[in-house]
Amino acid sequence: MAFLELNNVSKSYGTGKDKVDVLKNINLHIEEGEFVAIVGFTGSGKTTLVNLINGLLFPDSGEVLLNGKPIEGPGPDRGVVFQNYSLLPWLSVRDNVKLAIDEVYSKSSSKEKKEIIEKYVAMVNLSHAIDKKPGELSGGMRQRVSVARALAMNPDMLVMDEPLSALDALTRGSLQEEIVKIWGEDKKTCLLITNDVDEGIVMADRIIPLNPGPNATLGPEFKVGFERPRVITEINKDPNYKLLRNKVIEYLIEVGSSRKQSTTKEILLPDLKPIMPGRIQWGRKKQKVKYF
Numbered sequence: 001m002a003f004l005e006l007n008n009v010s011k012s013y014g015t016g017k018d019k020v021d022v023l024k025n026i027n028l029h030i031e032e033g034e035f036v037a038i039v040g041f042t043g044s045g046k047t048t049l050v051n052l053i054n055g056l057l058f059p060d061s062g063e064v065l066l067n068g069k070p071i072e073g074p075g076p077d078r079g080v081v082f083q084n085y086s087l088l089p090w091l092s093v094r095d096n097v098k099l100a101i102d103e104v105y106s107k108s109s110s111k112e113k114k115e116i117i118e119k120y121v122a123m124v125n126l127s128h129a130i131d132k133k134p135g136e137l138s139g140g141m142r143q144r145v146s147v148a149r150a151l152a153m154n155p156d157m158l159v160m161d162e163p164l165s166a167l168d169a170l171t172r173g174s175l176q177e178e179i180v181k182i183w184g185e186d187k188k189t190c191l192l193i194t195n196d197v198d199e200g201i202v203m204a205d206r207i208i209p210l211n212p213g214p215n216a217t218l219g220p221e222f223k224v225g226f227e228r229p230r231v232i233t234e235i236n237k238d239p240n241y242k243l244l245r246n247k248v249i250e251y252l253i254e255v256g257s258s259r260k261q262s263t264t265k266e267i268l269l270p271d272l273k274p275i276m277p278g279r280i281q282w283g284r285k286k287q288k289v290k291y292f
């Protein structure tokens with residue numbers, strides 16, 4: 001039994017002519033302590049998938065199980081980090097984190113809660129800004145607060161919905177490292193939704209594409225076997241990195257262009273960077289890839 005299981009999950013919104021079929025027969029199994037990245041097309045249903053796991057939505061058919069039990073609503077066993085930080089602007093970093101943990105640690109003393117808050121704020125390197133308000137922080141710092149807030153609840157699983165996509169490349173890189181380091185120490189089960197293949201390769205054990213909707217399905221998984229800790233400047237030099245990156249990107253391009261032919265809906269690819277030169281193999285096909 002996997003820690004998180006989605007079995008034949010389908011989800012639509014609305015009814016009749018307004019019905020939007022979003023996800024179709026999604027099967028996803030994530031083991032305890034595993035880090036899985038879903039790379040999705042814009043509008044393919046990534047947030048819908050996250051909300052099914054958060055317990056904010058329920059499947060029309062199929063089941064979503066955590067530790068073998070159906071998810072019945074939101075709970076402190078799943079910490080969520082959203083793209084838009086979702087911090088309360090009138091509260092300090094300390095109080096934003098406190099708000100999240102008050103319920104989980106309702107029996108703890110104020111001193112114990114203070115220690116928990118300070119521990120997780122330190123974990124994301126924000127001790128110096130603990131009494132600042134979100135408006136006084138950069139985007140990267142705000143996202144660190146969101147990560148600290150999710151982790152402070154001591155969830156079994158961290159679900160991250162494009163947490164870094166609004167950040168500049170440098171901040172993004174350092175937060176990727178920090179999240180993976182914390183994941184390594186805390187051994188949470190992690191699901192990362194991203195539109196960046198490189199982010200998936202640096203952070204995850206497996207990358208699974210979410211194909212374009214309507215009726216989006218999951219594509220084949222790509223295992224990421226690089227040893228940890230992964231340093232992007234190091235794995236950049238590894239020919240297996242280029243090979244894996246090319247395979248994932250080629251899959252996304254292929255599935256995106258075949259969907260384009262079968263629908264009038266605009267398909268927006270994830271944040272694809274150019275395929276790297278080198279020999280790649282996909283299925284039975286072998287081809288030389290050039291810069292473009």
Ligand SMILES: Nc1ncnc2c1ncn2[C@@H]1O[C@H](COP(=O)(O)OP(=O)(O)OP(=O)(O)O)[C@@H](O)[C@H]1O
Nearest residue numbers: 013014020022040041042043044045046047048049
């Ligand atoms: N409450 C809703 N009612 C009707 N349609 C919805 C609702 N929420 C989402 N949708 C539609 O479902 C589809 C998937 O939406 P979702 O937000 O899950 O995709 P996404 O991959 O997260 O999108 P993005 O990449 O833009 O963040 C979209 O076509 C969207 O318009």
